[in-house]
Amino acid sequence: MNPPVSGTRDAWRTFADAAAPTLAAWQRVLDDPAATQRQRLAQILDTNRDTAFGRAHGFAQIADAAQYRERVSVHSYAELEPWIERAQRDTQPVLTAQPPLFFERTSGNSAQQKRIPYTAAFLGELQHALTIWLADLYRRVPEIGEGRAYWSISPPLQAPGRAPNGIPIGSESDFAYLDGSIVAGLAATLIVPRLASDASDDTSAWRRQTLLALIEAADLAFISVWSPTFLTSLLRPLFDADDPTHRDTLAWLEAALPAPRRAALRHALEAGSCDALWPRLAAVSCWMDGPSRDYAATLQARFPQARWLPKSLFATEAIVSVPFGDDEGCPLAVAGHYFECIFDDGTVRETHELAPGDIVQIVVTTGGGLYRYALGDRVRVVCMTDRTPRIEFVGRVGAHSDLVGEKLDEAGVASVLAACIAAGDSACLVPCAAADPPHYVLLVASEVPCDRDALSVAVESGLARSFHYAHARRFAQLGPVRVRHLAGSPARLADLLQQAAEQTGVRAGDVKPRALVNRLVTADALLALTQR
Template identity: 30%
Template sequence: MLILNSENWIKKRNKFIDKCRICHNELLKTCSEPDAVSAQILSDCVSRNRETDFGRRHNFGQIKTLTDYRRAVPIHQYADLEPWIQQILEGKERVLTVDAPYTMLKTSGTTGSSKAIPHTAHWRYRYRGPIIYALWGAYGKYFPQLWDHPYATLDFLWERELPKDFIGKIPHQGITNREISLGKTDFTPPWYNAPWVDFTDDSSGFMERIYLRIRHFIGQNLRMLAVIQPNRLLLMVQILSDMAERLIEDVHNGELCGKPLFEPKPELSARLEKLVQKDGILLPKSVWPNLDLIACWKSKQLGLYLEQIPALFPDTKILPLLTGSTEAMVTCPVDDHPEAGILTLTQGIYEFIPHDDENPDFSEENPETLSYDQLTVGKIYNVITTQANGLYRYDIGDLYQVVGYHGRVPRLAFVRRQGVYSSFNGEKLTETQVMDAFQAALGQLGLPSVLYSCFPVWSNPPRYVLIVEAGSGWPVSSMAGLPKEFDLALGYLNSEYEARIRTGRLARSVVKQVAPGTFQDNWNAKVAQGACAPQLKHHFCQKETSLLEEIESAGLVIETFF
């Protein structure tokens, strides 16, 4: 356990605060001097790596300006860079960067199988570490009480964990999992060695780790919660409710998992018991009455979760996190703006392609791109980035909307993944994944192909509902098995979906049987009402539930299978 206000912790805290302020000020400086920063990063990415295989292939030695760079290097998808990455995995050196990656970052598999993104010490030391310090610098500027004592901030954003997966000899793990700090500018907060962050010797499950953190912070003067997905906050509420009896007993006995790790606190235990008697459950605001700030993702797709937070955490400010992906950070908060941060020009080179709903997957081989100072407020853009990890002019597949400017730098809000049809809390389902999973489920059950559609349905927890045009020839036993087989197949294709089903963040899918011709009848009705027939396309994965509601309200559902 940490010793409250110990001299050692105070030294770590003060050093941490200084780093946060410096990095925050450096990010703010880009708002008035962005051009110089971009030139430095271009030089670092190109000049530093001109003697790599990729650098020689694309004449890095001849590149002097961003215009030169755009001419020499085409826009890449992951599939374009995958052969180069495969060479790295086979042990070849100086392929994309002069320094070899010490780990491969695992993506969620949004547009297919999980990717392997090179993670070099240079990238983490010069870029990723400082931007996270800058993030905390923004929070600390407006909420300095976050540093009052060792238990003022509960950080859910990452965990210290030994890598479990390897590609050859190279670790392959998620970006939120870290084994060690690289020191100096690598993000190393004063709670780095805290038992609620360090799980290198622990195999606890997802829910148990949340309980562990609650146990450490119960009775403490918590001022800030930092989580990635806002549904984590709802899980905390659920655990406070479901495990209240266990928590009260552990506090009374000074235990965690049967081990005497804390000082027994019968008075606190009795106070918690009174709160349960009063409210029926343990409420976060009753347990932590001085909670001032919550930091989490605030995209529109998470709207239902975000709408629930004020009632559960009243009088608590909610600010956005960094946005981006495993491949690249895109925005970082620099102030107390409630929705969006600024473009992280200190992280890489960023180019933009206007998004067109009529032609969402830009078909030109190497389309013209815009710079950060050519963007229009209100417009949505595809983001192309160059990073020091060897991703050159890489299409990250994310769409961002310009909501304003901070100085000369745009303020961007994440809209959605390119090609992603649904994502309640990070599972990021694509229509292709849904289609492949449904066909696999039919094959497993020996059923013929039929017309269907998948709908995201908000509930607590949310779930996906399949409307299936199944005829009378389908046996009930097979229909009853379809939800399970669909979930298994979709979990295999999308590891994030499987994880969220397993941890209860998503409920299992539901199948609603309708008669053959239901979708066609609906299409006919819309055309009769004046809709343009060519624009009425059947989607196997829907973005919203209006069609589902129409089918249900018309009484067209024959039977429902869970």
């Protein structure tokens, strides 16, 4: 039985009333990001001046952003890691005056698993952004309050552990992020799959139970996921007759669903869309820029009844932007962290100094103890809300592959593929490090066969514009690009990348579309999946 609509409606109204002051304050902030950012930096430095990191870098003597840049260098995770490791051993304040509540593990596409300190202050910054997003979403699309919601909560890849000083490593659930916030009141409106205690160890069981819970929910009104490829892969066993689990999944669902939902499922399968399954679905939120753009556009055809809304740039380490308003992109989260923006020539600017068209790397300082931390994300300023830049994700900085010194980066590869691949098709370049000589495999998913030889030549020519790749080919350190055609929907490539990433330790909801797969264990898994 679905809960009464009045319950979800009341929960959303209660939340919206509680969030109204936060939303009003946020709208004032947008008109003066410079003052807000000065206050955020001063507050973070003053709060943490007596920590080990604060004393080592003279926080007490820093008067402004210029002095902050002089005393504290930009950090990668590897450069900050000794301090984070110390914060897992010591009982005295190392990075922050507040002790971390837990160290969250990252599980993205990078080969290195990071441990990010989550303090009460950092959770407050995160919850502030969630409050603004959801309150503005409800204001713009109140129909989401007419039914339940599904938020992508991936099962943890590892059981929580303990640091030497007793602080937990890993959260029990993503719901831990909501503790103590007004957003937590919406938890009762969420669709939560019925999972056995050990279901997180069985990805196929977790997916099947998630799909069942969604199809059972005739009142589904809102879907929030990160990558559109996650939702595509979840629905693939329903709509793709070539999927090896298609028949078994449908038979299992037929046996598990009540008669009205079985009928709705049959109607959806006949139509090839989900409006018969979820007639109340008002909105879907996911990444819709950068490498996710084409995948989101393809997926929208499955949900003609819903409004599609872009997700912000949100990493384990920081919240960079907040979905707000109807304009393109999302405003920088200037009321949360302190941001600096680095141009390709090394020039550093603050947020209020940006203009539409600027492309920059993001550096953050957070209440969790990340100081001048280089996120590795490149963003483009698309327009402004009052005086605050609205941004869209462009790609990762340093997402590169370097088997023998060829130094391929994702942005360059994406540019080559865009020039060589037919519109509507999807492709990614995958290193084959185990071959002799090593080489790259171009995976192309399309409805019609491609001329593999011609495509190999075209991609080789594009990659060879890079001196290092041309040098490696000239001296036979690398073999030529080989092409594998994946027949069927262009979305098939995203599904296979999703499978390969999950098989190699990336959480289901964190998998991102890629033009270049640079994580070798994921590359090997993807090549194995496409071998035949």
